[in-house]
Amino acid sequence: MSAILNPVVVLGGLGLLFGVLLSIASKVFAVYVDPKVEEILNALPGANCGACGFPGCAGLAGALADGKAPTNACTIGGQKVANHVAEILGVNAATFDKKVAVVLCQGDCDKAKDKYKYHGIKDCRIQTTLAGGQKECSYGCVGCGSCFDVCEFNAIRMINGIAVVNAENCTACNKCVEICPKNIIELVPYESHAVVKCMSKDPGKLVRSYCSVGCIGCQICVKNCPTDAFSFENNLARINYDKCINCMVCVEKCPTNAIDNTSIISEEFAKRFAS
Numbered sequence: 438m439s440a441i442l443n444p445v446v447v448l449g450g451l452g453l454l455f456g457v458l459l460s461i462a463s464k465v466f467a468v469y470v471d472p473k474v475e476e477i478l479n480a481l482p483g484a485n486c487g488a489c490g491f492p493g494c495a496g497l498a499g500a501l502a503d504g505k506a507p508t509n510a511c512t513i514g515g516q517k518v519a520n521h522v523a524e525i526l527g528v529n530a531a532t533f534d535k536k537v538a539v540v541l542c543q544g545d546c547d548k549a550k551d552k553y554k555y556h557g558i559k560d561c562r563i564q565t566t567l568a569g570g571q572k573e574c575s576y577g578c579v580g581c582g583s584c585f586d587v588c589e590f591n592a593i594r595m596i597n598g599i600a601v602v603n604a605e606n607c608t609a610c611n612k613c614v615e616i617c618p619k620n621i622i623e624l625v626p627y628e629s630h631a632v633v634k635c636m637s638k639d640p641g642k643l644v645r646s647y648c649s650v651g652c653i654g655c656q657i658c659v660k661n662c663p664t665d666a667f668s669f670e671n672n673l674a675r676i677n678y679d680k681c682i683n684c685m686v687c688v689e690k691c692p693t694n695a696i697d698n699t700s701i702i703s704e705e706f707a708k709r710f711a712s
Contacts, residue, residue, distance in 0.1 A: 473502045473525060480521045481511055486589070486610040488512045501526065509533040513608040535627040537607040538592070538614060542578040542621050543634045543650040543697065546598035549574055550647045555581075565618040573647035576636040578621060584613035604699065629678045630700040631687055633658075638671040652695040658687035 478498040485493035489510040491500050500506035501522055509519040509531040516533040523530035555564050555571040561583040564570050570579035580598040592606035593613060600613075604627065614622045621636045633652060637644050641653030654672040666680035667687070674696075676687075688698045 471502050474498050476525050477501050477522055480518060480525065482513045484513050486513060488610040507531045513610060536609040536624040537604040537627050538602050538609060538622050539625050539632050540578060540600045540602055540622050541634050541636045542599055544572065544574055544577040544599065544648045548649045549577055562618045574637055576619060578619065583616050584622060587612040587616050626678050629681050630683050630698050631676060631681060631685060632697050632699050633674050633676055633695060634697045635695045638673050640672055650694050653693055655692060657690045658696060661686050661690050
C-alpha cells in the first residue's frame with residue numbers, strides 16, 4: 438500500500454510547492470501594465486498592419502499612452518479612433534487627414550504595348566527582374582498583382598492588366614506601397630481628385646510610342662494651373678496637393694488623359710471591381 442501512497446504524497450507535495458513558487462514568482466516578476474494601454478488597445482481596430490510605424494496595435498497603444506505618437510496615428514481607424522484615443526488620454530484629438538493609395542499608371546492591356554509576353558510566377562518583383570518587366574514602359578505597372586495579394590481590405594483589383602484601387606475601401610495601410618517594385622503606388626490625400634497617373638521619365642516622343650495615356654511632358658497642366666500646384670522635372674509633371682483646389686483644369690487640358698479625375702467612378706468600373 439505504501440508503494441502507492443508514497444509516490445502520490447511526493448507528487449502532491451511537489452505540485453503544491455511548485456504552485457507556491459509560481460505564485461510568488463508571478464508577483465515578484467510582475468510587469469506593470471498601464472490601464473490606459475489596455476483601454477487604448479481596445480479602441481484600436483486590431484488590424485496590426487504596421488502603417489502607424491509601430492509593431493502592431495499593441496506597440497501603438499504603448500506609444501500613445503507614453504505620448505510618443507499622435508492621436509491620429511492609426512490610419513485605419515480614422516478620425517473616430519483618433520477622437521476615442523484623445524478622450525482616453527484627456528487631450529485634444531489631432532485632425533485626421535485621410536489618405537488613399539493610388540496606382541500611378543493607366544497603361545492597361547489596351548493602352549500600353551508589351552515587349553514580351555510573361556507566363557511565369559505571378560509576382561511583380563520576379564517579373565521586374567526580367568528586363569524590367571513585360572511592358573515597353575519601364576516605369577509602368579507590370580500587372581502581376583503583388584499589391585492585390587498583400588491588401589487585407591479588399592481595396593485593390595487587377596483590371597485589364599493593371600492594379601486599380603478603390604478609394605472607399607483603402608485604409609492607407611501602406612503595404613501595397615512597400616511591395617511594389619516599380620514604386621508607382623503612392624498615398625495621396627483623399628480629398629484631392631486630380632492625379633497624374635504616370636511615372637515615366639522618358640521623353641514625350643518615346644512615351645507616345647509605347648503608351649497612349651502617358652505623360653508626354655508638354656507642360657500644358659503646368660501652364661494652365663491657376664494655383665501653381667504643378668512642378669515639372671525629368672519630363673514628368675507632378676502635383677503639389679497642398680496647393681491643388683480640385684478645379685480639374687489640368688484634367689480637361691491634358692492631351693493624353695494622363696491626369697485622372699479620381700472622383701469619377703464609372704458604372705463599368707464599379708461592376709468590374711465588385712466581380
